[in-house]
Amino acid sequence: MTHSIEFFPPKNTAGEERLRETIRVLKALKPEYASVTYGAGGSTRERTFATVAMIRQEYDLEAVPHLSCIGSTEAGIREILEAYRDQGIQKIVALRGDLPEGMSNPGHFEYAADLVAFIHQFGGFEIYVAGYPEIHPRAASAPDDLQHLTEKVRAGADSIITQYFYNPDAYWQLLEDLQKRGVDVPVVVGVMPITNFEQITRFSAMCGAELPQYIRRRMEALGDDLQSQTQFGIELLSRQCEQLLSQGAPSLHFYTLNQHEATAAIWQNLGL
Numbered sequence: 001m002t003h004s005i006e007f008f009p010p011k012n013t014a015g016e017e018r019l020r021e022t023i024r025v026l027k028a029l030k031p032e033y034a035s036v037t038y039g040a041g042g043s044t045r046e047r048t049f050a051t052v053a054m055i056r057q058e059y060d061l062e063a064v065p066h067l068s069c070i071g072s073t074e075a076g077i078r079e080i081l082e083a084y085r086d087q088g089i090q091k092i093v094a095l096r097g098d099l100p101e102g103m104s105n106p107g108h109f110e111y112a113a114d115l116v117a118f119i120h121q122f123g124g125f126e127i128y129v130a131g132y133p134e135i136h137p138r139a140a141s142a143p144d145d146l147q148h149l150t151e152k153v154r155a156g157a158d159s160i161i162t163q164y165f166y167n168p169d170a171y172w173q174l175l176e177d178l179q180k181r182g183v184d185v186p187v188v189v190g191v192m193p194i195t196n197f198e199q200i201t202r203f204s205a206m207c208g209a210e211l212p213q214y215i216r217r218r219m220e221a222l223g224d225d226l227q228s229q230t231q232f233g234i235e236l237l238s239r240q241c242e243q244l245l246s247q248g249a250p251s252l253h254f255y256t257l258n259q260h261e262a263t264a265a266i267w268q269n270l271g272l
Helices: 013-027 045-059 074-087 112-122 142-154 168-180 197-207 213-221 226-246 261-269
Strands: 004-007 034-036 063-068 091-095 126-131 159-162 187-191 252-255
Touching (some): 013 045, 013 261, 034 045, 045 074, 063 074, 063 112, 074 112, 091 112, 112 126, 126 142, 142 159, 142 168, 168 187, 187 226, 226 261
Parallel strands (some): 004 034, 004 252, 034 063, 063 091, 091 126, 187 252
8 A cells, every 4th residue: 555745836945945854754654656736827837847856856756746727728738748758757636726816718628627638648647636525615516526526537537636634424425426426446535634723724614625523622722732733633634544544545645735744643653
């Protein structure tokens, strides 16, 4: 069983130094790969390229770039795929992405399934897509969201990586719903360590992830004590991940936020 990690491209020298330290620490855990995010409308395109190159060349770790299609042209996406192919990249996380503020035209690719189909036809890449156990916040309905995910797999996706969640029942319900539709690809568990409750509350409101009441109550009782918040988060996620893996989840994908402490602690608690 192999597990993976995710980084975002740093914005400045201090951010790059922090990322490099995180890579050094987490590489020792022998992750299968490190994915690298891609900003809305390609806003981090060059920084994503640079981060992917750094991870591969300087740390000898497989890098998996995210690629979002909203606002993109067919020629632009083909150019990116050709560049990644020339570098020996073998995996891509294919996403629709968010339409940048002020932009009204989604471009050639309206949905992530359109991008997946294009990459699949281009050939040479293993394709990962995103899945939302608790429903994408902008989905018209739960069945509509499930239909979009099904279409991504049928367009050529090899695996699904979930949005993070703190309600394991939502993950098992997603698997059951996909099985009913004949979708049979690995559904990797996305894991977001909790190190700052205010931050995770904000993230969860944006992405539609539920924060169960018992977590809210425990975190609120800890006040501004970030060390205690982190410790509770490590214990919580270690327990949840252990249960998910023991019940058949194929692997874990850690959203590190370019920090290593909580991810490394959970990883080690699980004996991965």
